[in-house]
Amino acid sequence: MDGSYRYSAPFAFELKKGENIIELNITEGAMLLGNIYLSGETKIPDYSKQEAMDGDRIIIIEAERIDYRNDSSIRATCEFNTALTPYDASKKVLNVIDAASFKDAGQTVSYEFLIDEPGCYYMGFVYRQSDKTDFPVFLDIRIDGEIPNRLLKSYPFKYTKDYTNLTLTDNDGEPVALYLDKGRHTISLTISIDNIRHALETTERIISGINDLALEITKVAGRNKDKYRDLDLVNYIPDVRERLLTWADELDGLRNDLRKHNPKVKEIGALSYAKIAAESLRRLAREPNRIPYRIDELAQSTNSAVQYLANFIDILKDNRLAIDKIYIYQKDAKLPEGIGFFKSIYLSIARFFSSFADQAYSASNKDESHLQVWVNRSRQHVELLQKMIDESFTPKTGIKVDVSIMPDQGKLIMANAAGDAPDVAQSVNYSVPFELAIRGALKDITEFGDFREVLTRFADGLHIPAMIGDGIYAVPETINFWVLFYRTDILEKLGLEIPETVEDVKRMLPELQIRGMNFYYPTAGMGSFKNFHGTTPLIFQYGGSLYGRTADNTALNSERTVQGFTELTELFTIYNLPVEVPSFYQRFRNGSLPIGIAEYGMYNLLINAAPEIAGNWDIAVVPGIVNENGEIVRYTSGGAESCVIFRSTEEREKMAWEYIKWWTSKEVQVEYGQTLQITYGPEYIWNTANLEAFAELPWDAKHKAVIIEQTKWVLEAPRLPGSYMTERELSNAFNAVVVDGRDLRITLNTAVKRINRETERKLKEFGYMSHDGKMIKEYEVPTLEKVRRILYGEN
Numbered sequence: 001m002d003g004s005y006r007y008s009a010p011f012a013f014e015l016k017k018g019e020n021i022i023e024l025n026i027t028e029g030a031m032l033l034g035n036i037y038l039s040g041e042t043k044i045p046d047y048s049k050q051e052a053m054d055g056d057r058i059i060i061i062e063a064e065r066i067d068y069r070n071d072s073s074i075r076a077t078c079e080f081n082t083a084l085t086p087y088d089a090s091k092k093v094l095n096v097i098d099a100a101s102f103k104d105a106g107q108t109v110s111y112e113f114l115i116d117e118p119g120c121y122y123m124g125f126v127y128r129q130s131d132k133t134d135f136p137v138f139l140d141i142r143i144d145g146e147i148p149n150r151l152l153k154s155y156p157f158k159y160t161k162d163y164t165n166l167t168l169t170d171n172d173g174e175p176v177a178l179y180l181d182k183g184r185h186t187i188s189l190t191i192s193i194d195n196i197r198h199a200l201e202t203t204e205r206i207i208s209g210i211n212d213l214a215l216e217i218t219k220v221a222g223r224n225k226d227k228y229r230d231l232d233l234v235n236y237i238p239d240v241r242e243r244l245l246t247w248a249d250e251l252d253g254l255r256n257d258l259r260k261h262n263p264k265v266k267e268i269g270a271l272s273y274a275k276i277a278a279e280s281l282r283r284l285a286r287e288p289n290r291i292p293y294r295i296d297e298l299a300q301s302t303n304s305a306v307q308y309l310a311n312f313i314d315i316l317k318d319n320r321l322a323i324d325k326i327y328i329y330q331k332d333a334k335l336p337e338g339i340g341f342f343k344s345i346y347l348s349i350a351r352f353f354s355s356f357a358d359q360a361y362s363a364s365n366k367d368e369s370h371l372q373v374w375v376n377r378s379r380q381h382v383e384l385l386q387k388m389i390d391e392s393f394t395p396k397t398g399i400k401v402d403v404s405i406m407p408d409q410g411k412l413i414m415a416n417a418a419g420d421a422p423d424v425a426q427s428v429n430y431s432v433p434f435e436l437a438i439r440g441a442l443k444d445i446t447e448f449g450d451f452r453e454v455l456t457r458f459a460d461g462l463h464i465p466a467m468i469g470d471g472i473y474a475v476p477e478t479i480n481f482w483v484l485f486y487r488t489d490i491l492e493k494l495g496l497e498i499p500e501t502v503e504d505v506k507r508m509l510p511e512l513q514i515r516g517m518n519f520y521y522p523t524a525g526m527g528s529f530k531n532f533h534g535t536t537p538l539i540f541q542y543g544g545s546l547y548g549r550t551a552d553n554t555a556l557n558s559e560r561t562v563q564g565f566t567e568l569t570e571l572f573t574i575y576n577l578p579v580e581v582p583s584f585y586q587r588f589r590n591g592s593l594p595i596g597i598a599e600y601g602m603y604n605l606l607i608n609a610a611p612e613i614a615g616n617w618d619i620a621v622v623p624g625i626v627n628e629n630g631e632i633v634r635y636t637s638g639g640a641e642s643c644v645i646f647r648s649t650e651e652r653e654k655m656a657w658e659y660i661k662w663w664t665s666k667e668v669q670v671e672y673g674q675t676l677q678i679t680y681g682p683e684y685i686w687n688t689a690n691l692e693a694f695a696e697l698p699w700d701a702k703h704k705a706v707i708i709e710q711t712k713w714v715l716e717a718p719r720l721p722g723s724y725m726t727e728r729e730l731s732n733a734f735n736a737v738v739v740d741g742r743d744l745r746i747t748l749n750t751a752v753k754r755i756n757r758e759t760e761r762k763l764k765e766f767g768y769m770s771h772d773g774k775m776i777k778e779y780e781v782p783t784l785e786k787v788r789r790i791l792y793g794e795n
Contacts, residue, residue, distance in 0.1 A: 001106070004105065004106075005104075005105035005106030005191075005192075005193065006105065006193055006194070006197040006200065006201075007194070007197065008105075008106075008140055008154075008190070008192045008194050009041075012041070015038075022036065027701075028700075028701045029698075042146075044147050044149065044150050044153055045148075045149055045150070046149060046150055047148075047149035047150060047151045047170060047176065048149075049170065049174065050120055050177045050179075051120065051175075051177055051331060052119075052120045052121050052122045052175070052177045052329070052330050052331040053117075053119035053120050053121070053330055053331060054330065054331050054332060055117070055330035055331065055332060055333070056330060056332045056333045056334070057116075057117065057329065057330045057333060058327060058328070058329035058330070058333040058334075058335070059113050059114075059115075059327070059328040059329065060325055060326075060327060060336070061111045061113055061187075061325065061326040061327075061328070062085070062086075062095075062324075062325060063076075063096065063097050063109070063111075063126075063323035063324055063325055063326060064076035064077075064094045064095055064096055064097060064324075065111070066097070066109050066110070066111070067110055067111050067112045067186075068108075068109070068110035068186075068188075069107075069108065069109050069110070070106070070107065070108040071104070071106075071107045071108075072678040072679060073101050073677075073678065073679060073680055073681035073682070074097070074098075074101045074102050074107055074109060075097075075098050075101045075679065075680070076094040076095075076096065076097060076098065077094065077096060077097075077098035077101075078092040078093055078094055078095060078096075079095060079096050079322075081096075081163070083162070083163045083324075084096055084163065084324050085324070085325070095324065096322050096323065096324045097109065097321070097322055097323045097324075098322070099128070099129075099130075099131070099320035099321055099322035100320060100681075101680070101681060102191070102320070102321050102322070102323070103191070103318055103319050103320040103321070104191065104317075104319065105191050105192065105193040105317070105319065106190065106191065107190065107191050108188055108189065108190040108191075109188070109189050109323075110186050110187065110188040110189075111186065111187050111188075111326065112184055112185070112186050113184070113185055113186075113187065113328060114183070114184055114185075115180045115181065115182055115183060115184075115185060115328075116182065117182065118179075118180065118181050118182040119179065119180070119330075120177035120178060120179050120180075121177065121178055121179075121180055121328050121329060121330060122167060122168070122175045122176070122177060122178075122327075122328075122329055122330075122331070123141075123167070123168045123176070123178060123187075123326070123327065123328055123329075124165060124166060124167040124168070124326070124327035124329070124335060125157075125165070125166045125323060125325070125326055125327070126163055126164070126165055126166075126323070126324040126325040126327075127157055127160075127163065127164065127166060127321060127322060127323045127324065128160055128161075128162060128163045128164070128321075128322045128324075129157050129158065129159055129160055129320070129321050129322075130159065130160065130161050130162075130320075131315075131318055131320045132159055132270045132315065132318070132319070132320075133159060133268070133269025133270050134159050134262055134265045134268040134269045134270060135159060135258070135261060135262060135268050135269070135270035135271065136156035136157055136158045136159065136261055136262065137156070137157045137191065137319040137320075137321050138154040138155065138156055138157070138191070138192045138193065138194070138195050138196075138319075139154070139155050139157060139189050139190060139191060139192060139321075140152070140153055140154060140155075140188075140189075140190040140192045141155055141168070141187070141188070141189060142186075142187070142188040142189075142190070143178060143180070143185060143186070143187055143188075144185055144186055145186070145188070148178055149176075151168070151170055151171075151176055152168070152176075153192075153194075154192045154194050154195050155168065156261060157321060158262070159262075159270075163322075163324055165335060167327075180328075187326065187328075189323070191319050191321070193316070193317070193319070195261070196258065196316050198254075198257075199254050199257070199258060199316060200313060200316055200317070202250060202254055203251075203254070203274070203309050203312055203313055203316075203612075204313065204612060206247045206250060206251065206309060207306055207309050207310065207313075207612055208489075209243065209247065210247065210298060210299050210305060210306050210309075211299055211306060211489075211490075211591050212493070213237075213240065213243060213298070213299075214295060214298050214299035214300065214306075214516075214591070215490070215493060215494075215515060216237055217233065217237065217240075217291055217292055217295060217298075218292075218295065218514065218515030218516045218517075219514075219515060220233065220236045220237065220292075221233065221292035221295075230289075231289060231292055232289060233288055233289045233291060233292060234288050234289060240288045240291065241285045241288045244281045244282070244284055244285035244288070245281070245282065245285050247278075247281050248278040248279075248281040248282045248285070251274045251275075251277060251278040251281075251309075252275075252278050254271075254274060255268075255271045255274055255275060255278075258271060259271075270315050270316070271312070273308045273309065273311045273312035273315065274308075274309070274312045276308050277305040277308040277309045277312065280297055280298075280304075280305045280308070281305055283297075284297060284298060284305075295516055299590055299591060299592075300516060300517075300587075300590055300591065300592035301590065301592070302583070302586050302590075304590055306590050306591070307586070307589070307590050309612070310589055310590070310610075310612045313611055313612050314609070314611065317611055367400075367402060369400070370400040370401060370402045371399055371400065371401045371402070371423050371424065371652070371655050371656060371659060372401075372402055372404070372422040372423045372424070373401055373402065373403050373404070373422060373423065373424045373425075373426055373659065374404050374405075374406040374412075374422040374424070374425045374426065375403055375404070375405060375406055375426045375427050376406040376409045376425075376426070376427040376428055376429075376641070377405070377426075377427045378405075379405065380676075380679075380680055380684070381427075381676070382403055382404075382405055384672065384675060384676060384679065385403055385672070386401075386403045388668065388671065388672060388675075389401045389403065392662075392668070393659065393662050393663075396662075397658055397662070399655050399658060399659065401659065404422070406425065406427075406428075409425070409428045409429060409432055412425055412428070412432065412436060412441075413435065413436060413439065413441070416436065416439075416441040416646060421441065421646045422646065423645065423646060423648060423652050423653075423655065423656045423659075424643060424644070424645055424646070424656045424659055424660065425643070425644050425646070426477065426641075426643045426663070427477055427478075427641040427643070428641060428642055428643075428644065429640075429641060429642075430462070430465055430466070430474070430476070430639030430640060430641060430642050430716070431465060431639070431719060432642075432644075433465070433466045433473050433474035433642055433644050434465055434466060434468070434473070434719035434720070436473070436644065436646075437466070437468055437471075437473035437474075437644075438468060438721065438766055440647070441646055441647060442473040442474070442644050442645065442646060442647060443473070443644075443645040443646065443647050443653050443656070443657075444471035444472065444473060445471075445472045445473065445474070445475060445645070445657075446470065446471055446472055446790065447471075448657050450661075451472075452791055452792075453661075454475060454660070454661055454664060455472065455475065455791055456791055456792075457664060457665075457666070457689075457690045457691065457692065457693075458475075458476045458479075458689045458690065458691065459476075459479065459638060459689070459691065459711045459712070459714040460714075460784060460787050460788055460791065461635075461638065461713075461714040461715040461716050461784055461787070462476040462479065462638055462639060462689060462714060462716060463476070463782075463787045463791075464715070464716045464717070464718050464719075464782045464783070464784065464787060465639055465716050465717070465718065465719040465782075466642065466719075467718070467782035467786070467787065468720075468782075469780065470786075470790060472787075472790070473644065474642040474643065474644050475642060475643045475644075475660050475664055476639075476640075476641075476642050476643075476664075476689035477640070477641045477642055477643050477663075477664065477688070477689055478640040478641045478686075478687045478688060478689050479600075479638050479639075479640050479687055479688070479689040479694075479711065479714070480533075480599050480600050480601075480637070480638055480639060480640035480687070481599060481600055481603075481636075481638055481687070481707050481710055481711060481714075482522070482533070482537075482597055482598065482599045482622060482636040482637060482638070482710070483597070483598070483599075483603075483619045483620065483621065483622060483706060483707060483710055484498070484499075484595070484596070484597055484619060484620045484621065484622050484623060485588060485595065485596055485597070485598050485602060485603075485606070485617060485618075485619055486498060486594065486595040486596075486617065486618060486619075486620065487588065487591060487594035487595065487613070487616060487617050488616055488617060488618050489613075489616040490517075490591055490594040491594065491595065494511055494512070494515070495511075496508050496511060496512075498620050499595075499623045500623055500624075500632060501623050501624055501625065501626055501632055502538070502541075502567065502571075502623050502624065502625055503626075504623060505519055505571075505623050506575055508595075509575055509576070509577075512594070512595075513576060516592065517591070517592055517593065517594055518576070518577060518578050518592070518593055519577055519593070519595055519596055520577075520578070520581060520584045520587070520588075520593045520595070520596025520597065520598070521534075521568075521571055521572075521577050521596065521597060522534045522596075522597055522598065522599075523535065523568070523572075523734065524572075524577065524578050524579055524580055524581040524584075525581050525582070525583075525584050525598075528731075528735065529728075529731050530730065530731040530734050530735070531727060531731070532637060532716070532717040532727050532730070533599075533636075533637040535565075535568065535727075535730040535731065535734060536637065536717050536730075537622075537635050537636045537637065538564040538565070538567050538568045538625070539560075539561050539564035539565055539568070540564070540633075540635035540715050541564060541624050541625040541633045541634065541635050542560050542561075542563045542564035542567065542625055543560045543564075543627065543633075544558060544560035544561030544562075544563065544564045544565075545558070545560075545561060545781075545783075546561070546717060546718065546723075546726055546730075547718065547720075547726075547781040548781070549780065549781060550778045550779055550780055550781060551720045551721060551722070551759055551763060551768075551779035551780075551781055552756070552759060552760065552763065552769075552775070552779070554726070554752045554755045554756055554759065556726070556729070556730070556733075556748050556751055556752050556755070557745070557748045557749050557752050561748075562744070562745065562748065565730075565733070565734075565744065565748065566744060567625075568734070569734060569737045569738050569744060572738045573737070573738055573741075578593070579738060579739065581593065584596055584598055584602060585602055585605050585606070585610075588602075588606070588617070589610050589612070589613055597622055597623075597636075600640070600687050603619070603703075604683060604685055607682065607685075607700075608682055608683040618702075618703075619703055619706050619707075620706060621634055621706060621709055621710050621713075622634045622636050622710060622713070624713075633713070634710065634713040635713050635714075635715045636710065636713060636714065636715070637714070637715070637716055637717070638711065638714035638715075638716065639716050640687065640689070643660055643663065643664070645657060645660065664689075664690055665690070665693075666690055666692045666693045666696075667693075669686075669688040669690045669693035669694075670693045670696045670697060672686060672688075673685075673686030673688055673693070673697040673698070674697065674698055677698055685697075685699065691708060691711060694707070694708065695708060715784060718781050718782040718783075720759075720779060720781060720782075721759060721762030721763050721765070721766055721768070721779065722755065722758040722759035722760075722761070722762040722763075725754065725755050725758040725759070726755050729751035729754055729755050730751070732751065733747045733748055733751050760773070763779060
């Protein structure tokens with residue numbers, strides 16, 4: 001079948017008379033192959049009117065009790081809604097199919113049921129479909145693997161804000177009766193987009209056409225938007241007006257065609273983006289020679305026609321459907337009524353008061369004899385973790401673990417001071433361990449005999465922020481990789497190659513900028529405060545550093561650091577990269593920023609929330625700086641979340657270390673990542689920091705290879721007393737040079753003075769310097785070379 005499930009019918013293959021060869025190539029992963037069958041097309045019969053048999057028998061199927069699903073991410077969930085069954089005011093009870101998991105074309109859920117008395121039965125549902133405003137979601141309904149009649153092919157489940165009863169009816173509004181033999185049967189529900197396939201394909205074609213036209217226009221007009229300049233665009237692109245009007249007419253035709261699915265509503269909310277896009281195209285067509293000055297309305301802004309059409313595709317493809325019950329019943333049966341107004345009020349009040357009781361995975365629920373693990377993640381992540389601990393870790397080690405959702409990672413310092421700290425804190429931001437370790441709260445990982453076995457699982461540069469002296473106080477959990485994202489379709493049309501170096505980037509900028517496009521550098525997306533992830537990569541690529549050998553020796557004004565910072569600022573001041581980009585994701589989608597450097601969050605968005613450019617983008621390693629040896633240096637940041645062990649008794653620290661070793665191991669990380677994605681869907685991709693485990697996770701194989709290659713260049717900025725001032729002053733210096741036009745060297749020299757004052761104050765606070773300014777103990781700055789000396793014994 002079509003992998004996108006836009007066609008719900010099986011593929012038809014033309015076979016020649018005689019011998020034919022069928023060849024299957026596995027591009028990724030592994031599979032078990034059973035038999036191969038060839039069959040003719042299955043015809044679906046027309047519906048012939050009939051009534052259900054007399055009787056009051058009713059079969060109720062609770063939809064959350066799924067017997068079969070073709071996508072493991074389809075799941076039941078709990079809603080505290082008194083209209084649903086089962087319902088418990090104080091406990092979470094699975095009572096409905098989660099609409100967030102049952103939303104994609106081709107997804108199927110199946111249920112078995114028993115018929116004692118053969119005959120014709122009606123079929124009903126209790127469901128909610130509240131995302132497609134005024135527009136239905138379509139289901140193929142099968143009985144025992146076959147669609148009984150044409151009425152049940154792409155049957156519409158109408159828009160409804162609340163849970164409602166639906167009985168399957170024919171075109172005259174009469175209930176549909178289905179004949180069922182005595183014995184066991186299976187009912188299957190499959191989300192179908194056959195009825196809107198043409199709308200999706202037409203819209204995607206129009207988006208591609210608009211993007212091509214935008215490129216043509218910018219090629220003719222450039223970026224000059226001088227309103228006093230006359231440009232006869234029609235002379236260069238004679239059919240520009242006709243193209244715009246044709247697309248607008250096609251969109252109006254789509255809306256009129258789709259309106260048949262809900263003719264009672266004059267303006268269907270789900271189709272509003274298509275209407276806005278058509279109106280925008282018509283406005284532009286009225287004055288085609290003005291389009292170069294209004295190019296943003298066409299294709300290069302969040303309010304462009306292209307963006308509205310992309311949103312339209314998102315709405316059409318999102319078929320969220322929550323199902324509570326399925327009824328199969330005879331003619332005289334009465335469907336169950338709701339619980340009534342007063343009982344609903346009573347249950348809602350009971351739920352309100354029960355919410356004050358202890359909640360699952362609360363940090364207040366603990367058994368002192370168990371290992372206490374706080375996790376700074378969602379309930380879905382924590383539930384899966386606790387399940388794996390109970391099934392794998394505890395039986396293997398005998399160590400019982402209580403997992404709690406961390407209330408606030410910022411309060412770990414106060415929890416430690418109050419004596420309420422956990423044994424292990426997990427999924428904390430990579431910058432937090434230093435703040436805890438410098439105050440003596442954390443266990444030095446290098447004090448364990450087998451620390452090298454664990455810490456060598458990760459990119460060496462990830463350990464730098466957790467180092468104090470010769471100690472390492474955290475174990476990386478996830479990695480926030482940075483890679484180069486680029487639009488393959490746009491670069492191909494412009495004849496541009498993927499840049500390997502920053503100089504390559506500069507050479508491609510004229511071709512981009514003359515068409516109103518540009519290159520995205522991460523500092524543009526960081527608001528007014530530019531963190532280390534945006535300011536240090538070019539400094540490190542030039543061989544610069546933030547400090548000398550010790551913390552009291554700030555090196556921002558050293559020659560190589562100045563070179564790197566100059567390169568960073570000149571990208572914006574001389575080469576005109578955009579200084580502020582609120583959303584690279586949106587501008588990458590609409591093509592105004594077809595190439596740029598971004599991280600894991602961007603990757604997750606593109607693979608899960610940008611269907612209109614699927615197959616038109618790719619990733620590569622980050623462009624770097626060529627060093628004196630001719631090597632391209634590609635340093636980027638990579639810190640995400642880490643795990644730490646709090647100081648306590650030797651016995652509890654050993655238990656905590658056994659847990660950390662288990663949790664960060666290859667086998668466990670692979671199982672967790674696979675199970676997370678299988679259970680909750682493709683958006684739950686797990687970016688483990690364990691490099692061997694990352695290589696086996698269900699990511700695109702080519703993308704994994706690029707990311708793993710880039711991890712060789714992960715280098716985090718060191719964290720030390722007062723380093724927050726270094727991060728702040730680097731940000732201020734960037735803004736001063738790029739935004740205010742100040743002199744770079746004077747700005748950095750001023751920053752060094754401020755950093756030195758704050759560093760001295762913090763060194764005194766933590767006992768490295770006396771109050772009269774004399775050094776008591778040098779604070780040696782962590783470096784990549786020092787990390788490798790500790791981990792591998794390198795000199």
